Amino acid sequence: MEKILDVKNLHVNFATYNGTVQAIRGVDFHLNSGETLAIVGESGSGKSITVRSILQLLAKNSDIPEGQILYHGDDLLQKSDKEMDAIRGDKIAMIFQDPMTSLDPTMPIGKQVAEPLLIHHKVSKKEAMDRAEEVLRLVGIPNPKARMKDYPHQFSGGQRQRIVIAIAIVDYPEILIADEPTTALDVTVQAQIIDLLKELQEKIGTSIIFITHDLGVVAGIADRVAVMYAGKFVEYGTVDEIFYNPQHPYTWGLLDSMPTLDTSEQDHLNSIPGTPPNLLNPPKGDAFAPRNSYAMEIDEEEQPPFFKVSKTHYAATWLLHPDAPKVTPPESIQKRFEKFQALKSGGSVK
């Protein structure tokens, strides 16, 4: 597997009236060719900022004091605006959350889909429109030839998101960044869009970075998962490792606070108390410590490094230090551990 994207020690700051907000505080990750990496986190965790900095789509008051974003070994942060224009939409494309505001309401959709081709390649208008039609068919717009002349408002929300995806993939990008692409959609439409993304990935071999706050969606689409909290990754691993063998108390909390269809009303939901920290003055130690019922003294003093769980699985929690006491995770997490054992021994999970 080839690493096509390698982000190293990324820091992003925002200058505000109240001072500097350290939105991203040292993030490392890579993307392998052909895989789907999901970045999960709550609002304000920095997941959108992380991916926006890849395409340099950050607000004007931002600053990247440290870090590298290597795309095939080239640092994107050193590229000029012009060089980035050649990469954006051609090699790396992005899908946003709101399908209505990502489309131009005054332009027929066929033209919008063909536009990236006309910008990045010397193709004739006819070729571009033919390709647009083909891609619209690929994303499941019925009767694309006739509908290419229609305007965005003539489509439903789900279809609009399909059109947004068509624009993103028309040039067969190497990397597709999807920033909460299903959050604004109904659950049945969400399921269709996720199926579509999986299907497209198989057909055109794009690597996907998928940003979401919904762990259910992650379980369905990701190969690998990174969990983000307060501007840092706290745990990353394969989808099975994160869902069946989570190590970080924050991951536990996230998984535990979602009711499953067999949680009954008698059980209280396990919630994570409190709210995320203010990144204007990030805490000295582990940012999650104040909300963590498994916090130790060391958590308040020093940020935990990543501890290796397996070759693909790392978690930043002092609980993995050999000297740390053994703790009992929440009940629902223990059930997940059992599934992990069953999986490892080759059996299937019931």
Next chain:
Amino acid sequence: MADEKTPIVQVKHLKQYFNIGKPNEVKAVDDVTFDIYPGETFGLVGESGSGKSTTGRSIIRLYNPTSGQILFKGQDISKLKNRSPKMKQFRRDMQMIFQDPYASLNPRMKVKDIIAEGLDIHGLVKNDDEREKRIKELLGMVHLNPEHMTRYPYEFSGGQRQRIGIARALAVDPQFIIADEPISALDVSIQAQVVNLLQDIQKQQGLTYMFIAHDLSMVKYISDRIAVMYHGKIVELADADEIYSHPLHAYTQSLLSAIPVPDPEVEKTRKRIDFDHSKHFTDNQTLQEVLPGHFLYCDDATAAKFKN
């Protein structure tokens, strides 16, 4: 279950149309009938545009219903005049919790004045000391620090704001609360906090809830009974467990099949069921009780099949 009791809310053939007689007429709620029993949580589920929020707003009389009856404790409130004493009492008995924690609090008002709005309108406190005391009590009920009562909404996080909204609703001692997607704008880790709080308050005060949502797993967890809405109609209504274990309507089945589950193995085997509107909706259908306590929107022949 609560079947033997008299319902606290009875909705009979409620219709709520907008732009009547114009080309853009919308039948947001189209002949909906259901009962809600004291002490239960009634879940109303549907996708955007299904009419679930409109139903809630009609019941609490933010809209004037086009036709039909809404009985609250046996009394028809669908035609109450705005300034009548009965309406004033109704405004205390029924309250609403809103969806957007950022839009539901007036940004120019202090938290204490937001919470006390109902107290002031209904004259529930005699003087400033009593007002202050009651505000502190309400803040305590929603686990907020009373020291922050002089602050403005923007200083609070989404979950905290939602709790301020809950305190505002509780201030007038309501018996029935409509929660209109109260958690859908919140982060996962905060959703559970708010849901737990709602349940604790329900137990303490013996409240009845109508919980409107599109997140089916949370609705299943919090509700006793669930109604599924689609295109302005209730297509299925049954006990929460029954809806999930034996969905009868094709739309309910499709909706359930689409819920993402945080378990990769489940997701790998998930089969999405598509729903074809024209195939499942015909003119001669009504909402009928096909199994005990289980209502289905279907034609008579289908209903007869289930009854046998």
Next chain:
Amino acid sequence: MEQTPQIPKEKFKMIHEDDNQEQEKIGTPSLTYLQDVRRRLLSNKVATVCMVLLSIIVLISVFAPIVAPHNPNEQKVEYANLPPKIGEANIPGFNGMQKRGGKVVNAYKEVGAPKGTTYLLGTDYLGRDLLSRIIYGTRLSLIVAILATLVDLIIGLPYGIISGWKGGRTDIVLQRIIEIISSIPNLIVVILMMIILKPGLASIVIAIALTDWVTMARLIRAQTFQLKEQEYILAARTLGESSTKIATKHLIPNLSSTIIIQTMFTIPNAIFFEAFLSFIGIGIPAPNASLGTLLSDGQKAFRFLPYQMWAPAIVLSIIMIATNLLGDGLRDAFDPQSSD
């Protein structure tokens, strides 16, 4: 990454947070919305400078009888068309020197003014002190501006709120009225007013009153339409709050930014409208000064005595630019989007 750091064992003691209240504490100092607006406004240098300039102009016009060096209407024909002069200082343009018949002469000496006679901005063709006339003219402009603003608030604000809040048929009727009013050009309204009333401050103000509130009413209506669907307004309705109370408690405070910003654009419009009317000769009648009449007079002698037009033109420009820029600054300061 895979090295295990050495940490003293006792650091691995579990700490139990038994009090979540600590978590909920808000650390930042409590700022009210207006304090926040002020902070943002003051951090905008252009807007601050404009605010200071306007304050100075307002103060000078308020205290015009004290500040003005001469009576603005007092004519001294023998001192006609004197150039600007500041004391005995020899500043080019302000030293009382003037070109007459190809020669530069001391104009003050020529007319035999006693030593110490100075007109800071010179005099006009009737020997009236230009500075005093500008001060009084500005005062008049500001009176027009204040009256226009009052009309905006008294008619435009309630009109917009009622139209937006009631909606439906009420809204349709009220909007038709607005459309009729705004379809008649201002100038025609003024000329009609002149036929009924005599030219003067009253007819200008009535003309502005008849037409100027329309923009405010439209903006407020559009905003009210948006606000009335806000959930906090719905919440107030479910609590049984009356419409009047909703308007004063919820609508007006949240409309305040629109109101203030619109006012900052009404003011220069009204000032300019008055100046324009006076300039074309149907505004303030002689001998009273207004920036418009001063410009009109100055324009007649512009080739030979340019200072007579420069001075009022600069004052008018400063007022117009400063209110507009301050309006922009206020909009940024009020706009929650631009907040951090």
